[in-house]
Amino acid sequence: MSNFFSTGANANNDGFPNSGSLFPHDENNKKQDNSLDSQYKDLQLNYEQIFIEAAESIRRELENLKPENACENCTIKNCDIQKKDAFAPYPASGCKLRDWQMQVLAFLTGDYRQKLKAEYKLIMDKKNEYECNMCADCCKLAVSEYSYDQLKQRASRGDKFSADFVSVFVPYETEEEAKAVNPEYFELLNKLVEDSKIYYYHCPKLEGNLCTIYESRPDICKEYPHNPLKLLPSRCSFNEWKNSVSHHAMLLKAKVDIIGFYKQKLS
Ligand code: SF4
Numbered sequence: 001m002s003n004f005f006s007t008g009a010n011a012n013n014d015g016f017p018n019s020g021s022l023f024p025h026d027e028n029n030k031k032q033d034n035s036l037d038s039q040y041k042d043l044q045l046n047y048e049q050i051f052i053e054a055a056e057s058i059r060r061e062l063e064n065l066k067p068e069n070a071c072e073n074c075t076i077k078n079c080d081i082q083k084k085d086a087f088a089p090y091p092a093s094g095c096k097l098r099d100w101q102m103q104v105l106a107f108l109t110g111d112y113r114q115k116l117k118a119e120y121k122l123i124m125d126k127k128n129e130y131e132c133n134m135c136a137d138c139c140k141l142a143v144s145e146y147s148y149d150q151l152k153q154r155a156s157r158g159d160k161f162s163a164d165f166v167s168v169f170v171p172y173e174t175e176e177e178a179k180a181v182n183p184e185y186f187e188l189l190n191k192l193v194e195d196s197k198i199y200y201y202h203c204p205k206l207e208g209n210l211c212t213i214y215e216s217r218p219d220i221c222k223e224y225p226h227n228p229l230k231l232l233p234s235r236c237s238f239n240e241w242k243n244s245v246s247h248h249a250m251l252l253k254a255k256v257d258i259i260g261f262y263k264q265k266l267s
């Protein structure tokens, strides 16, 4: 579970829909508890169900593509395949289900993936309905799975996210310093990454709660939060957005991972 739910860290390049912290919620629950610990518990409770939901949804899509009565009039001898699903070892030629199997791969990595991307874009667009409350918690404690040197290396290799990150953030000298800034957030980040190492950063451009380079701040600041599956500080006003989309985002993430599995098996 650690990879799936790792923080993804603020200094990760948040592609579609990248790994990150996941905190599904009950969309029917009007009185949402935004405490970090509560979100973490929701995650544990809901993850398995969401993954099953994603797998079932994909299976239904693939069944729709499957030719009916594919084995009728088949002339291939000695075919004793019982479980005729997308992963069966169909004969390489002359088998309609083998053709379907290839169609499955093309569909999942083509049109279907594009559809998921479009859904993810809608999720990200919805973020524009919410406003930053200027708490500055994201400036005071940012985390990454990468050390400062690694981030600089990534930046030198052209990774824009890392370049933006090192243009403003600097590492905390000690973990104690980072923890003192936001103990609840710090503890939960540690809990989520389990045995993995994460690094803590802060931005010296912040004075009080104000950004001294606000007009020229980098894109990572303008676009924060970058991923609806990421753990946010509990005061962040974008938690409301995250809570409203996290189930859908997690479903997309599960589907993308399942597509990867199909690709690995069928390529
Ligand atoms: S540059 Fe400004 S907005 Fe970005 S992290 Fe620093 S203080 Fe925050």
Ligand code: SF4
Pocket (backbone or CB within 6 Å): 131, 132, 133, 134, 135, 136, 137, 138, 139, 224, 225, 233, 235, 236, 237, 238
């Ligand atoms: S933590 Fe969220 S609400 Fe607070 S300053 Fe950052 S983006 Fe704005």
